[in-house]
Amino acid sequence: MKKTIFALAVTGFLAACSSTPPETTSAPAAEKTAAPAAAAPAPMVAEPVKPALYPPKGVGGALGERSIYYDFDKYAIKDQYKTVVDAHGGFLLSHPDSKVTLQGNCDERGSREYNLGLGQRRADSVRKVLAAKGVKDSQMETVSFGKEKPHNPGHNEAAWAENRRTDIVYKGE
């Protein structure tokens, strides 16, 4: 019964989307309009020599790490994660066609809206360091998920520590 109800609800929502799409009256999202030409994929014939757009799976060391972790209510990058940011900065500099989304996340404690702002600051803090290393703005996007998408659903310090995080997510990965 419950499944039926949810299915109906989803159908209703999709129907609403397709028949009366939400009207956008404010400025459109940057990523929709500002996709730079540099992002064009390599020619299809050149498949075998297509440059890697993200660090290879299983790579070791700092480049193998994709997450930066934080203290509660903090967005400063701790010393131990600076090598991670540096490694990805180096990769992005040597791969100008690569793009990343920096996803800021928070633990479940406190206000959802304040955490949304805090997650944005976390993502921005990584972006700033990368920009200072010379990574182009067009290679980076930031988004905050606040406390809405925890990796670890637990309600203890171990879970919270895991969820206070900026993820470096490569496009196409």
Added chain:
Amino acid sequence: MKNNLIRFILAWIALATLGARAEITLEIVTQGAHQIPIVVLPFANDRPGDKAISPIVGADLTRSGLFSVLDASDVKPAPADIEGVNWDDWRNRHADYLVVGNVQELPNHHLEARFRLMDVNTQVARLNLAFEGTPEQYRMIAHHIADAIFENLTGDKGMFSTRIAYITKQGEQRSLKVADSDGVNEQTMLTAHEPIISPRWSPDGKRMAYVSFELHRPMVVVQTLATGARKIVANFKGSNSAPAWSPDGTRLAVVLTKDGHSQIYLINADGTGPVRRLLSSGGIDTEPVFTADGQTLYFTSDRDGGPQIYRVSVNGGEAPQRLTFGSTYAVSPRLSPDGKFMTYVQRDDGQFHVMLMDLTSGQTQAMTDTSLDESPTFAPNGKYIMYSTEVQDRGILAIVSTDGRIRQKLTTQTGDVYEPVWGPLQ
């Protein structure tokens, strides 16, 4: 004079949604210290079973925590009016007040419930009212009757006929739902596999602003309840969140990151026209809320380090005034309808509690003993605060009276429920 019948016809409040009934269950945890003894006699010609009106009136008064509702199930047949009332019996049972009434089906097939609220000792009528609605509105008719009784006997507006909104989460599926204030008549406004947060009723209760991540990052949407029509009103580069309605319902304060970090802007509620930046700080400014006159904004900011609550004139001029000093973390301000109190969440020793501040004296009080409270919201009569918290790893809603005496819990059968927001008086 009170004996002259006054009739009310309920507005039909349409809600273009699909959804289940009573998925959320209300449980009374503690009652008020001084309860008014009252009996609600079965209404003559009341509808059968769980569609009967008078038991819903009794249940409403009971859950307010302010009434001791005496059992009248042995009264047969139910008197249609005061002539059939056994006054001596109810005096002996220590009822101070008595409700007697009847239900009729009108020629237009609407229901009409008439009742009198009587003083048992003087046998003087304090109320003589009739409420008319469609048969489907039987619960709302009962809630309006309970509201009238509550207001007459306590001096405060009743809130039984109001509605609440909240988010439920099962797995990755989130739903924005609306229900009567007792959790019944739950209806789904939106279901998505991405987060939905910060629902906010428009002042007239006809629209809902909220933040949806359907496009994989936060944008502000306004949805009309009656038609289900949705409109994106803020979708700038970066994050768009924390909508707050202006008291006239024409504008929204929102938090945007289009110019960098989270700052507060003013937009038109239909998403058209210019965007005005209201504040400028080096920190996160968020969770704006207008005062009833629309002239002052309360908000959360970490401009001085950790998050604290501030207020500022919408028209600029003076620097924002900081209001919270008791902790390193104070967030989520909401104002009582009379503007005299503020509820918010404060962190103490790692525990997050709902707080109440008397804005005249600055005195503060912790309202809860749970540890992960969030999203407090005042009932439209200012006498109750609803909030979300976590009990046994589940997100639940809870209600506490502003005097701290009355406590209730609202839980779903499975999954989490959070982000409650109490709708306006209808």
